Structures are given as C-alpha cells and as structure tokens.
C-alpha cells in the first residue's frame with residue numbers, strides 16, 4: 285500500500301470521507317476524466333491510459349450520481365454562459381482519446397444508469413485508425429529484446445532494462461516526448477524503433493483500437509456528447525499558430541459533418557498547464573469553441589472558472605477502489621487534487 289492509499293484508508297476508517305460527503309461538498313463543478321476502460325494485464329500497449337475495469341467505472345458512476353448533480357455538456361454550456369453559478373456540487377464525466385472500449389464497455393454502463401458523458405476524440409484516429417504515439421512507445425519498449433536502450437532524445441537517454449522495469453522505462457520515454465520543446469512525432473518514433481530494434485506496423489496494430497463514425501453517431505443519438513480532442517492529438521503548445529488553428533478547425537469540421545451536431549467543446553491533448561497557451565485559448569475562441577478542458581487536476585468554482593481552462597481530475601486503474609472516491613471528495617472540498 286502506498287502513502288496515498290494509506291491516508292485514504294485512514295480517512296475512511298475514521299469516517300472523515302463520510303462526514304465530508306454529508307456536510308462539506310461545496311458548490312462547483314468536478315470534472316472526472318477517463319481514457320480506456322478494461323483490464324490492462326497482458327495489454328501490449330500503454331498501461332497508463334487504462335482508467336479502470338467496467339466494474340470500477342460502474343461503481344464510480346453510481347457514486348457520482350449519489351453525491352453530485354451529474355450534468356450534461358449542454359447544461360455546462362448554460363452554466364458557462366451564466367458565469368458558472370453552480371447552485372450545488374455538480375459533476376461531469378468525460379473521456380479522452382476515442383478508444384473503442386469507450387463504446388463497447390463504458391457507453392452501456394452510462395445508458396444503464398441514465399447518465400450522459402462527453403467523449404473527446406482526435407478525429408484523425410477515427411478517420412485513419414493507427415497506434416497513437418503513447419501506445420507506440422509502450423509497444424516498442426515492451427517488445428524489445430535489448431538489455432540497454434540508447435536513445436537519441438534531447439538530452440540523450442540510456443536505460444538499462446536489467447535494472448529498470450519496462451513500466452518505468454515507458455514512463456521515462458513518454459515524459460521525454462511530452463516535455464520535448466517541439467516533438468517531431470515521426471522522427472521520434474522511428475528513432476525509438478531503431479534504438480529498440482522493433483519494427484511497428486501502426487495501421488495494422490491500431491486497426492481495432494478506436495471508435496468508428498457509426499459508433500460515435502450512435503452515442504451522440506443516445507444522449508452522449510462528442511467533443512474535439514484536436515485532429516492528430518499533437519500537443520498544441522508545441523505547434524506553430526497556423527498548425528494549432530488547423531488542428532482545432534479540422535477536427536471540429538469533421539465532427540460536425542459526420543455527426544450533424546454543433547461542436548463547442550475541446551479537450552487539450554495531454555492537458556497539462558504548459559500543454560496549451562493563451563494563444564491556444566484565443567484560437568479556440570476564434571474557431572467557435574466555448575469550452576476548453578485541461579487535465580492537471582482541480583475544481584471549478586462559481587465565478588472563478590475559465591471556460592477555456594475547465595479543470596479535470598483523472599482516474600487511473602492502479603488507484604484501486606478507495607482512491608477515486610477520496611480524490612473526488614478532497615478535490616471538491618479543498619480544491620486540491622489528491
């Protein structure tokens with residue numbers, strides 16, 4: 285048990301979580317974000333994007349419905365236009381990346397409980413399914429037979445796989461990619477393949493990974509909302525202005541053409557504080573987006589919320605049963621993500 289889990293179990297044992305839930309949940313909007321649903325054991329791609337099993341997810345939906353007013357995206361839009369005056373503790377469920385398990389596993393659970401969620405999709409992966417960079421990196425590192433990896437990252441990186449776990453190695457390489465000043469996706473991946481002596485056929489491996497337009501249409505017609513997660517899922521802050529605009533415009537146009545619904549919300553790929561900029565927000569506004577979702581934790585309080593930086597907390601499969609509840613409660617009460 286790690287430190288956070290120990291603290292969470294003390295909170296529960298002492299009844300602190302229950303007391304906070306009953307008497308202290310404050311007005312605001314808690315946005316909970318998921319990526320993949322399913323079991324990650326034996327998965328050949330990135331374990332880090334799994335948010336929970338279907339059972340975990342269902343328990344969390346039930347929990348959120350009991351303690352919060354669960355909103356639909358159009359209700360969040362109405363609150364946004366009226367200055368975010370949330371009258372009570374509210375919550376919104378969102379998904380990023382458009383994985384097919386969202387349709388197969390999460391959508392039936394949401395329907396069963398009469399709950400709406402927002403699915404933010406990178407449209408290029410719907411149009412041309414293939415391995416995204418994070419799954420590509422994880423796949424190569426899981427498959428390599430080499431004991432030492434010498435990577436031409438900036439700065440160069442050497443990883444000894446006899447002393448470093450694959451999980452940690454993947455984490456380190458993903459971090460190098462995400463923090464690169466200007467990541468060149470194709471170059472980074474081909475140089476990684478070369479360094480690991482693993483060849484990847486992205487189109488074949490990723491063929492079944494993402495939802496189709498028909499899946500998305502079915503969800504949109506059943507009360508779910510679909511938003512943009514840009515077109516190619518590049519980190520916006522790393523792109524020149526013209527490319528950022530293209531990412532925002534193209535994905536919105538494709539979503540509107542294919543779903544016949546207006547698209548007013550975007551979630552920024554990776555979503556950290558430095559992964560989108562003031563310019564990104566201006567471009568969003570100019571391209572007709574009213575809501576932009578970040579991903580670095582926190583709560584959205586009445587009158588203190590920026591409609592183009594709506595804060596979200598993440599749920600991870602390794603959290604176990606107690607941490608998501610603790611995180612939701614402590615974020616809502618104290619505004620700090622646990």
Ligand SMILES: [Zn+2]
Pocket residue numbers: 380381513517553554
């Ligand atoms: Zn994403």
